[in-house]
Amino acid sequence: MIWLVALMVFIMLLAAVSMLLVESQVSAVALSAAVSLALSILFVILQAPDVAMTEAVVGSGLSAIILALTLNRIHRFKQTTTAETENDA
Amino acid sequence: MNPIEMNPVALQWLLYFGAMGLIVIGIAGVVLHQNIFRMVLALAIAEAGGNLLLVIAGFRFGAVAPILQDDALQTLNTSNMVDPVPQAMVLTSIVIGVGIQALALALIIRIHQRYGTLNMREVHACMMVDINKSAAVDDLLSAQQPRGRRPLPSPPESTAKRANNE
């Protein structure tokens, strides 16, 4: 079971570091949601199911939605995706 | 369903490392990034680290979650439970955090609309120009560079009248 804790801490820190380094804003939002998800599993292991539920619903649900809506509003969403498709082509 | 019989020292290292790592990564992101949107994201990470630290503070080995279930409903045995107070506080903290984040994002949308950029230094420069303009001060003139005379705005008419009457 300690391997689960180690795996979750590893995933959490990896997602947090790559959230700082990644270029695309959309990827940064997705990675912050991943941090919250790993964190909520850690809360379950720490015997705090209430907090785990809140973190899963608010952290990786609502927070990611409002961040993505903001990106959509400031047009970064479209710009990054078109830039990526241009790079691919 | 009691995971923590093994090796408390390794578990302590892992959990404290995770919580501290999140706080440090979040604060480093706030310091490193120039983009305001990324700073809000990094702040949310630091906040998550603080929440994890609080929950760790209420943890006890061999204890169960503070909810009476199946058997415990008959015996009402609450002696082997983790501390419920930090959990209630973290519950409050998470919900407030998302409210504050929404407010920050609304301000970011307005800033992007007004200035067309999210870079912190550019926004700051544009804001200084705006503030100087609204205070009727020359763009070149600032608090750091006094030029001796300041073109103050003319006083409103009511004060001028009052001065004349006196």
Next chain:
Amino acid sequence: MRNLTALLFSGGLAFLLMVIAWQFTLGDAPMLIGAAILDNAVKEVGAANLVTSVVLGYRGIDTLGEIAILFTAATATSMVLGSFAMTDEASETEQREDGSILGSSVRLFFPLLLTLGLYIIVHGHLTPGGGFQGGVILAGAFFLPLLAIPGRSINHGGIALVEGFSGAAFILIGLTALFSGQAFLQPLFEHGVIGHLFSAGSLPLLYIAVGLKVGAELSGLLANLAGISSHAAEAEK
């Protein structure tokens, strides 16, 4: 150079925090208040979920302050965003087509999400969950159709009504306790049988008020951030 300074700063911060954290050992929490709450909560409050009895029973004024902060944040967001006209973005959303798969799956999910949110709110004193989690799910249930079905608008008057009434209900329950000779927000009524749905006195009522308020506030906030409210106002003209 700037990055190097920032990295040095964060390294030093990490070292300091680890030194402080190492003073505490994991697993033996001091439990100064926690032990007393664990001993007395079942007798005094009668909720199976002890976190709920802390959130609404022992720290009820804290929760009142929390929903006040959430209300302030939602109001400030709508003040910051509310008035500005969306020119190019509005025309973009109008051109969006109705995806039939998206629309019908949202129509399928809406009642399920509503039921899940209400279940979590009502069972807040028995199982993990409660007003805040269920309220967020309710807000998501009301927000999904706005995203998926173009031209759908949100009723801001109704949201304000629900929000105002549930906030007033929370304070009224607290005042009722005050006027019946107890402390503000102290749980009322009989405890009932612990573990049953109708137990724990007035705590389920308080959590329903909190859940409705959080759901209304957050769905209004999401609609504001998505720019749907001003879009609907333009359509009315």
